[in-house]
Amino acid sequence: MEPIxxxxxxxxxxxxxxxxxxEGVVALDLRAPDGGxxxxxxxGAHVDLVLAGGVVRQYxxxxxxxxRTGWRIAVLREPAGRGGSALVHDRLRPGTRVRARGPRNHFALEPAARYLFIxxxxxxxxxxxxxxxxxxxGARWRLAYGGxxxxxxxxxxxxxxxHGDRVTVHxxxxxxxLDLDALLGAPADGALVYCCGPASLLDAVEERCAGRPPGTLRVERFTPVDAGEPVRAESFEVELAGTGVTLTVPPGRSVLEVLEAAGVPILSSCREGTCGTCETVVLGGEVDHRDSLLTEEERAAHDTMFPCVSRAAGPKLVLEF
Known part of the structure; x- marks a missing residue:
């Protein structure tokens, strides 16, 4: 059996x-149909599942x-969600086949001597x-888990x-x-902080980590942050380096929409800057980053963007297409 x-x-x-x-959470063990x-x-990696009706969700x-023989995911049923979790809970049973893409990782674990997981x-x-x-x-670590x-x-x-008392269930x-002031009150400990959960928790953790060195905190969001108004209100150009074609992106349309309309092959999923599926290499120009994925250091490099939400900060971007 060949690897996929x-x-x-x-x-x-x-x-x-x-x-x-x-309660309300189903765990699935996914495998290759041939056992490969x-x-x-x-x-930190996630996978796209293509559900009934072409609905794509990341888990x-x-x-x-x-x-290498199985992947585990766990999905919370969200009655007020967009329907993806209901499809998983109601339709995915042992023996059901489902299409997948990935995996992708925008929440990678960096090497460190100490970690705080929230x-x-x-x-x-x-x-x-x-x-x-x-x-x-062999790292020193602790996990604070709230629910x-x-x-x-x-x-x-x-x-x-x-893991015993390294884990606090709250x-x-x-x-x-969770007592975030107690958890995050000692920035001198040098621990990397990894946090995932609802937006209110992430916002509170980011506020308390604002004075820590860059790269100390990594978060993964399920919902997009409010990026405010675009840096540039006017239209801008996008040059496709591989073909020499230049496209105009007007106000009110995303780079992704313009690329799709021009027939450029590009994968996308969430269309809100949280999944990373449409990540695109930037060869020239400055990006108005509006995603919920990149760190400040990654944004400063201006070498990648998520065209579903991010735009140009100047008159032109050059993309690797």
Whole structure:
């Protein structure tokens, strides 16, 4: 059985196992239909699932990267969401086939001697393999895991059984919200901080880490940040380096929409700057970064952009197409 080779069209997976990981959370074990090896991934990676009706959603891989035969994801049913979680909960059963793309990683675990992991609700999923990697590397680490109730917190028992008092499980109905001032009150400890969860948690963690050195904090968002008004109100040009074609991007249209209208082959998914699917190499010009993925250091390089939301800060961008 040959390993799966990834491509723009993606590949097929089959649901091998399904279980309730917590109240409202289903965990799925996905495998290749022929039992072959799946693509390599590292902690922080996510995969696109192409669901019924062409709906595409991203889910963090939360199993063991060393297991090439199966991928684990966990999905929270969100009654007020856009329908993707309902499709997973209602339609994906053992034996169901689903198309996948990826994996991609914009939340990679950087080497460090110390880590502080902060999870809110289903935000625990990308942090699970990070905790295992930190443990295997001999790093000092701790995890603070908050949720609405103990029953809603997926993998909490698994984490406590394996890692003991390095893990603090903090159900809000019994303990109140996470004490971020206590968790983040000692910036001199040199720990890298990784956080995933609802926007309110991420905003609060970012506020408390504002004085820490650049690159100390890494977050992964499920919803986009408010980027404010574009730097440039006027139209701008996008040159495609591979063909020499120049396109005009008017106000009110995204670079992605203009590229698609011109027949440029480009993958996209969330169209709101959170998934990373449409990442594009920038060869020239300055980018008005409006995504929720890049760090300040990555933005300053102006060598990549997400054209679903980001624009030009000047009159022209040169893209690698």
């Amino acid at each position: 080779v990834t491509g723009d069209a993606g590949f097929e997976l089959v649901v091998h196992d399904r279980r309730e990981a917590a 090896e799946l693509p390599v991934w590292e902690p 963090s891989l939360c199993g063991d990267p060393a297991d 999870a809110g609700g289903i935000g625990i999923t990308p942090l699970l393999p990070m905790v295992a990697a930190a443990q295997a590397a 609405r109730t103990a029953a809603s917190m997926a993998f909490a028992d698994e984490l406590r059984a394996e 159900p809000q109905d019994r303990c109140g919200p």
